[in-house]
Amino acid sequence: MPRTTLSLGTVAILRAIASGNRFGFDIMDATGLTSGTVYPSLDRLESLGLVESTWEDPRIARRDKRPPRRYFDLTAQGEVALADALERYRSFRPVSAVVATPGKA
Amino acid sequence: MPSSRRPERPEPATSDPARPLFRFALTIVGLAAWLVPDWHRAARRCQWQADLCERRRYLERRQAFGVSPQVDLVGRALGVFRHAIWLRTSEWRLEVLLQDVRFGLRLLVGRPAFTATAVLTLGPGIGATATIASWIDALVLRPLPGVMETDRLVEVGGTDGLRTGLAMSYPDYVDLRDQPLPGLAGITCGTFWPMTLRVGNQADRVWGRLASGNYFDLLGVRASQGRTFRPEEDQTPNTHPVAVLSHRFWQRRFQGDPGIVGRSVLLNERAFTVIGMAAEGFYGSDVALESDVFVPMMMQPAVTPGDLLQSRGNHEFKVQAGLAPGASLARVQAGVDVLARRLARLYPETNGNRGIAVLPLWRSPQEASSVMGPVLAVLLAMVGVVLLVACANVASLLLVRAAPRQREVAVPRAIGASRGQMVRQFLTESLLLALMGGAAGLVMVRWTSGLLAGFLPATPFPFFVEAGLRPRLFLFALAVTSPPVSSSARPRRCRRHGPTSCPRTLVTVAREEIQARLGRFSVETMQPVNRALDDALGLTRG
Numbered sequence: 001m002p003r004t005t006l007s008l009g010t011v012a013i014l015r016a017i018a019s020g021n022r023f024g025f026d027i028m029d030a031t032g033l034t035s036g037t038v039y040p041s042l043d044r045l046e047s048l049g050l051v052e053s054t055w056e057d058p059r060i061a062r063r064d065k066r067p068p069r070r071y072f073d074l075t076a077q078g079e080v081a082l083a084d085a086l087e088r089y090r091s092f093r094p095v096s097a098v099v100a101t102p103g104k105a
Numbered sequence: 106m107p108s109s110r111r112p113e114r115p116e117p118a119t120s121d122p123a124r125p126l127f128r129f130a131l132t133i134v135g136l137a138a139w140l141v142p143d144w145h146r147a148a149r150r151c152q153w154q155a156d157l158c159e160r161r162r163y164l165e166r167r168q169a170f171g172v173s174p175q176v177d178l179v180g181r182a183l184g185v186f187r188h189a190i191w192l193r194t195s196e197w198r199l200e201v202l203l204q205d206v207r208f209g210l211r212l213l214v215g216r217p218a219f220t221a222t223a224v225l226t227l228g229p230g231i232g233a234t235a236t237i238a239s240w241i242d243a244l245v246l247r248p249l250p251g252v253m254e255t256d257r258l259v260e261v262g263g264t265d266g267l268r269t270g271l272a273m274s275y276p277d278y279v280d281l282r283d284q285p286l287p288g289l290a291g292i293t294c295g296t297f298w299p300m301t302l303r304v305g306n307q308a309d310r311v312w313g314r315l316a317s318g319n320y321f322d323l324l325g326v327r328a329s330q331g332r333t334f335r336p337e338e339d340q341t342p343n344t345h346p347v348a349v350l351s352h353r354f355w356q357r358r359f360q361g362d363p364g365i366v367g368r369s370v371l372l373n374e375r376a377f378t379v380i381g382m383a384a385e386g387f388y389g390s391d392v393a394l395e396s397d398v399f400v401p402m403m404m405q406p407a408v409t410p411g412d413l414l415q416s417r418g419n420h421e422f423k424v425q426a427g428l429a430p431g432a433s434l435a436r437v438q439a440g441v442d443v444l445a446r447r448l449a450r451l452y453p454e455t456n457g458n459r460g461i462a463v464l465p466l467w468r469s470p471q472e473a474s475s476v477m478g479p480v481l482a483v484l485l486a487m488v489g490v491v492l493l494v495a496c497a498n499v500a501s502l503l504l505v506r507a508a509p510r511q512r513e514v515a516v517p518r519a520i521g522a523s524r525g526q527m528v529r530q531f532l533t534e535s536l537l538l539a540l541m542g543g544a545a546g547l548v549m550v551r552w553t554s555g556l557l558a559g560f561l562p563a564t565p566f567p568f569f570v571e572a573g574l575r576p577r578l579f580l581f582a583l584a585v586t587s588p589p590v591s592s593s594a595r596p597r598r599c600r601r602h603g604p605t606s607c608p609r610t611l612v613t614v615a616r617e618e619i620q621a622r623l624g625r626f627s628v629e630t631m632q633p634v635n636r637a638l639d640d641a642l643g644l645t646r647g
Contacts, residue, residue, distance in 0.1 A: 023155075023156060023159065024152065024153075024156040025156045025157075025159065025160045025181070028181065034180075034181070034184045035181040035182075035184030035185055035187075035188065036184035036185070036186070036187030036188060037184075037187075039153075039184075039185060039187075039188035039191075040187065040188050040191040040192075043188075043191075043192070043195075056155075061155070066155060066158040066159070066162070067151045067152075067154045067155040067158060068151065068155060069152075069155040069156070069159060070148075070151075070152040070155065
């Protein structure tokens with residue numbers, strides 16, 4: 001898998017999907033990001049192979065008189081990338097702590 | 106149950122007269138969808154509308170679908186414009202373009218005969234055009250290498266009613282120099298003269314330039330070793346026998362020995378001290394002529410016959426001046442006209458019928474560029490026609506090749522490739538072809554540029570043109586080749602008829618395409634052009 005540096009927003013989107021938010025507006029609610037950020041990020045993550053999308057069965061949508069939804073799920077690569085990114089972000093320490101102990105930075 | 110298939114046809118969103126803001130949000134995403142490339146427009150519209158509808162259902166279940174949530178939905182709907190623009194521009198991302206380049210290269214490598222024919226057709230045409238362009242660049246656009254701000258340099262020459270740009274006498278130059286003329290930053294004079302340079306027992310014929318003391322300062326030329334002239338070395342005749350060598354002459358004659366600075370050499374049997382070498386890349390201030398040695402003007406009696414410094418009737422010197430920033434030729438001309446009239450009054454015998462004209466370098470009859478410029482322009486026009494024929498031939502090749510590629514276009518179109526993607530792919534291929542032809546042509550320039558100098562008549566003058574490969578020449582080659590080749594490469598036929606008409610026979614499509622695109626131009630116009638070129642080149646048989 002090509003190693004890609006994920007932005008904080010992208011990690012938030014991956015984490016929202018991993019938490020069970022599977023389509024656009026739910027992901028926006030979970031992350032607090034706008035639609036103009038979430039939709040392109042989802043496409044980018046799909047092209048990177050970190051998420052995959054599936055369309056709802058059209059028969060169900062037709063029965064409910066609405067367009068079919070597009071669901072997003074993490075791929076195995078996406079789960080690994082999310083775990084890596086979370087670990088990296090968790091290892092961050094406040095700048096004041098780094099200054100106080102420069103040898104351990 | 107989720108399905109991985111895309112929806113075949115998205116359901117229209119439910120209209121609701123009681124929810125005008127929600128309907129407005131649906132309209133917004135419908136409008137945004139028009140920005141999306143057509144091959145996934147329906148899917149995106151469906152995705153956005155489904156998200157809006159789902160949120161509405163959720164809010165209605167909680168009985169919270171009031172004005173405020175609807176305004177929030179309108180905001181989110183407006184946000185999808187950014188997504189739509191991202192989808193549109195993502196077709197032109199660098200990685201996508203590189204993908205096109207890779208695919209285009211694979212196609213060209215996969216058809217070596219076609220590629221070689223096209224490149225070998227374009228290469229000589231581009232090479233010939235670029236050769237002439239390199240000479241125009243060297244003689245007209247960059248006439249004095251190593252000189253700062255050539256475009257501000259003008260020549261001040263005499264006129265006699267019939268001719269203009271005549272050489273001037275030294276006393277006239279002194280009057281010009283000492284008269285504060287508006288618009289001039291400085292003025293210099295000099296002349297080009299053959300000399301004999303002797304070091305020990307070895308004597309060489311060199312071309313020297315007598316130059317006024319401010320010569321190097323006005324031209325913005327520094328010394329690469331030692332120094333250039335000082336003002337006091339150009340004040341009194343025959344008192345400062347110093348010389349500056351050109352960098353190329355120093356390398357050629359003295360093998361770049363820095364110890365030559367301070368040593369004495371004989372110029373026309375008079376001892377001169379070498380005080381330095383001019384900057385590398387500076388060959389003098391005469392277009393297409395190379396000076397070997399520079400000597401202060403006050404040393405004229407030592408190196409040329411007669412005393413030209415005192416004689417007003419001896420018009421021997423070329424006067425050059427630098428325009429002040431923002432000054433116009435007309436303003437300077439007005440100033441020198443006043444001076445010329447005054448000189449005519451004061452010295453009617455020598456200056457009675459003479460005026461003074463300020464000319465840009467490219468118009469000065471004393472410079473080679475004024476003679477060679479028009480000749481080169483005619484040559485450029487001729488080789489331009491040759492290049493046009495080459496481009497027309499390659500365009501025909503591309504059109505013929507486009508016929509069997511109809512299926513190649515139809516398949517991606519059928520599986521969703523947009524028109525823009527296909528046009529971009531064809532343009533990339535054509536540009537690659539143009540680049541390869543341009544590269545072949547520019548390789549030719551390395552030799553043909555020197556070959557052209559062989560056609561110049563034998564002359565004792567040190568003719569020197571620094572023509573060759575320069576970055577602007579690459580741009581020129583690309584500019585002259587790309588448009589005609591690229592414009593023939595669009596898959597217009599397939600666009601017009603759609604995928605179903607694509608599997609046509611090669612001959613039919615090619616003939617129609619050529620007739621449609623080139624038509625009368627190709628058949629009727631190009632034949633006389635080809636015949637005329639054959640006649641000109643002596644290729645007509647019997």
